[in-house]
Amino acid sequence: MSDAESPDGADENPLLRVEGLQKHFQVDEGLISSLLRATMGKEADYVHAVDGVSFELERGETLGLAGESGCGKTTTGMSLVKLHEPTDGRIEFRGMDLTESNDEELDEFRRNAQMIFQDPFESLNPRMTVYDTLAEPLRIHDIENETARIRRALEFAELQPPDQYFDQYPHELSGGQRQRVAIARALVLDPDFVVADEPVSMLDVSLRAGVLSLMERMTEEFNLSVVYISHDLSLLRHMCDRLAIMYMGEIVEKGATEDIIENPQHPYTRSLINAVPVPDPDVGRERVELAGEVGDAIDVPSGCRFHGRCSEYIGDICETESPSLERKAEFDDDREVACHLYDSCGERS
Amino acid sequence: MSVLDVSDLEVYYETETAPAQAVDGVSFTIEEGENLGIVGESGCGKTTLAKAIIGILPDEGYVNNGSIEFEGEDLTEMSDAERRRHKWEEISMIAQSAMNALDPVYTIREQIVEAIETHRPGTGRTEANEIVAEMFDLVGLDPERADDYPHQFSGGMRQRAMIAMALALEPSLVLADEPTTALDVIMQDQILKRIGEIQSDINSSMMVITHDVSVVAETCDRVIVMYAGKIAEEGPVEEIFGNPYHPYTIGLKRAFPNIRESDQDLLSIAGYPPELTDPPSGCRFAERCPMATTECRTTEPEPHHQGDLRTYCHYADEIDDGFRSRADDPETWRDTEAARSARTAAEVND
Numbered sequence A: 001m002s003d004a005e006s007p008d009g010a011d012e013n014p015l016l017r018v019e020g021l022q023k024h025f026q027v028d029e030g031l032i033s034s035l036l037r038a039t040m041g042k043e044a045d046y047v048h049a050v051d052g053v054s055f056e057l058e059r060g061e062t063l064g065l066a067g068e069s070g071c072g073k074t075t076t077g078m079s080l081v082k083l084h085e086p087t088d089g090r091i092e093f094r095g096m097d098l099t100e101s102n103d104e105e106l107d108e109f110r111r112n113a114q115m116i117f118q119d120p121f122e123s124l125n126p127r128m129t130v131y132d133t134l135a136e137p138l139r140i141h142d143i144e145n146e147t148a149r150i151r152r153a154l155e156f157a158e159l160q161p162p163d164q165y166f167d168q169y170p171h172e173l174s175g176g177q178r179q180r181v182a183i184a185r186a187l188v189l190d191p192d193f194v195v196a197d198e199p200v201s202m203l204d205v206s207l208r209a210g211v212l213s214l215m216e217r218m219t220e221e222f223n224l225s226v227v228y229i230s231h232d233l234s235l236l237r238h239m240c241d242r243l244a245i246m247y248m249g250e251i252v253e254k255g256a257t258e259d260i261i262e263n264p265q266h267p268y269t270r271s272l273i274n275a276v277p278v279p280d281p282d283v284g285r286e287r288v289e290l291a292g293e294v295g296d297a298i299d300v301p302s303g304c305r306f307h308g309r310c311s312e313y314i315g316d317i318c319e320t321e322s323p324s325l326e327r328k329a330e331f332d333d334d335r336e337v338a339c340h341l342y343d344s345c346g347e348r349s
Numbered sequence B: 001m002s003v004l005d006v007s008d009l010e011v012y013y014e015t016e017t018a019p020a021q022a023v024d025g026v027s028f029t030i031e032e033g034e035n036l037g038i039v040g041e042s043g044c045g046k047t048t049l050a051k052a053i054i055g056i057l058p059d060e061g062y063v064n065n066g067s068i069e070f071e072g073e074d075l076t077e078m079s080d081a082e083r084r085r086h087k088w089e090e091i092s093m094i095a096q097s098a099m100n101a102l103d104p105v106y107t108i109r110e111q112i113v114e115a116i117e118t119h120r121p122g123t124g125r126t127e128a129n130e131i132v133a134e135m136f137d138l139v140g141l142d143p144e145r146a147d148d149y150p151h152q153f154s155g156g157m158r159q160r161a162m163i164a165m166a167l168a169l170e171p172s173l174v175l176a177d178e179p180t181t182a183l184d185v186i187m188q189d190q191i192l193k194r195i196g197e198i199q200s201d202i203n204s205s206m207m208v209i210t211h212d213v214s215v216v217a218e219t220c221d222r223v224i225v226m227y228a229g230k231i232a233e234e235g236p237v238e239e240i241f242g243n244p245y246h247p248y249t250i251g252l253k254r255a256f257p258n259i260r261e262s263d264q265d266l267l268s269i270a271g272y273p274p275e276l277t278d279p280p281s282g283c284r285f286a287e288r289c290p291m292a293t294t295e296c297r298t299t300e301p302e303p304h305h306q307g308d309l310r311t312y313c314h315y316a317d318e319i320d321d322g323f324r325s326r327a328d329d330p331e332t333w334r335d336t337e338a339a340r341s342a343r344t345a346a347e348v349n350d
Helices: A031-039 A073-080 A103-112 A130-140 A146-156 A175-187 A205-221 A233-239 A257-262 A267-274 A316-320 B046-054 B080-086 B108-119 B125-138 B143-147 B155-167 B185-202 B213-219 B237-242 B247-254 B294-298 B316-327 B337-349
Strands: A016-026 A046-057 A062-066 A088-093 A113-116 A193-197 A225-230 A242-247 A250-256 A326-328 A344-348 B002-013 B020-031 B035-039 B061-070 B091-094 B173-177 B205-210 B222-227 B230-236 B304-306 B309-311
Touching: A016 A073, A046 A073, A046 A088, A046 A250, A062 A073, A062 A233, A073 A113, A073 A193, A073 A225, A103 A113, A113 A175, A130 A146, A130 A175, A146 A175, A146 A205, A175 A205, A205 A233, A205 B247, A225 A233, A233 A257, A242 A257, A242 A267, A250 A257, A250 A267, A267 B185, B002 B046, B002 B205, B020 B046, B020 B061, B020 B205, B020 B230, B035 B046, B035 B213, B046 B061, B046 B091, B046 B173, B046 B205, B091 B155, B108 B125, B108 B143, B108 B155, B125 B143, B125 B155, B125 B185, B155 B185, B185 B213, B205 B213, B213 B237, B222 B237, B222 B247, B230 B237, B230 B247, B247 B316, B304 B316
Parallel strands: A062 A225, A062 A242, A113 A193, A193 A225, B035 B205, B035 B222, B091 B173, B173 B205
Antiparallel strands: A016 A046, A016 A088, A242 A250, A326 A344, B002 B020, B002 B061, B222 B230, B230 B309, B304 B309
């Protein structure tokens, strides 16, 4: 199962197309300050968590979203599976615009899009057995052969023998087993699309490789499209076909994983890659300390949002003009960079 | 002289059944100005070791045997009051979760000043405040923010404040327990760099406890790999990462992807560590080790010395006769009993 074969021609579209996705959160304020603000005619403050993110995801493709804490990668991931209602922008799933779809279409989408969370201690209901945890989505979507499907999902997640896990509660399982239950729950509906947010960061070192190889197997055998969210580029390099580097709610560079890791072009991507420690004491890593912290997400910096920390600042243009994410004349791969250092080749993404 | 000399240390926890042998017969030293890394998975005893050294074991934990000599004095023989004198002034700790380690109802300044005044009676307010400003500067925080409360700081800033506090009295030994685990890569990089700079300024020794082998590779001179309460292997960082002898060390190193390599075949160590209330009589890693033999399951390995490397494995002397190349092959690790039982049923069903 690889190329387009669907008779309705839906496969001309990528599985997922995201255009100008925005998610802003209103800043909490007290009653009095909100009244004061209203009388003074000021507008409420918003956190610009995701501010115009666009990308496409093909069937069977894995995309990594990378960036520091607070760059909007998790908010993006949650918006993709409709756990957040976007403030603006379009998300198309197999050509269907989710912002305009009816309940039935959304239901179909929710069956096909699943999320695996970072912390399996918090993402599993402590009062539900493993069986009920996996049965719940099947019941919601009215799917038959409940037990057989649950057994198959648990076996796939290497929880053997599955029947032995049916009546166990999350607290009786180890962290690795819990994350496997979370993966089994995501797979029990046979989805096409999964968002995995830091899927192994809470797990012990010796268990990580096992869960990662399970996820690789999952991508391959179910021909899944996966968005991996992590700050750990060594993990993303291992798991993803393509990478999108995020900074303050925007994608600053995206392209094939190998091109980006081996030859990063955006100054921020370089700093991010340089900051990753290497498990080899003989490799002298060039340490370029990135000054300061991420800027204010409420009162966002003008121009390029990275200009205050950038080591390659080239002048006023960085502060006044927001660089668009586009192909650049300097690179012949299919990389897109949002940076004034390079010449636009006129082909906007 | 060594700053710290731990000898045959046993730290147990009282449980409803038998005591859990969290640290079991561990010996090592830390020299002046040296950084020692302790790596291993959860429950291997690395944090218990640090808590025993600084004297903050929970009520059910106790030192069963062995000694912890700090600058020539045995800490295990001291009263709590005597030990408290050492704390923070000579031995300090950077805890894993700065949010929980800092007191939420006092400003950062009050907390650092309190530590200074307790340990250096007679220090005036002005002088204490000068130390606070100096430490804030060193860790890259704006000294004006010392009057903030912990909740006003971001995670990275709190971790830096914690470091400022731990280093304020220029201790000769700093215990850093997962100092950067809660942080993202950029913040981790800044903080590790900062710790290194300050440390060489005040010439303190450090014990870095972490599960992240890359952090140890970059910050430490020597490494101890712990497994289920015991030392599996110990040696200079170049040896441990370049030429390890213990299958567990080899496994850990290959268990996580390296950003500098493409297309890596990761190695997965199937199974779980043994129950510490009833540890196996042979090598503690035998159950999960793909190379284990009957000897491994019945007899505890004696240390094998190769240069500065100390390895607790029966087959360390056969390392070059194909032992290392087998242990370094992910295929070998797919063939352990635990891995096989997980896999066969899955394949039958596909």
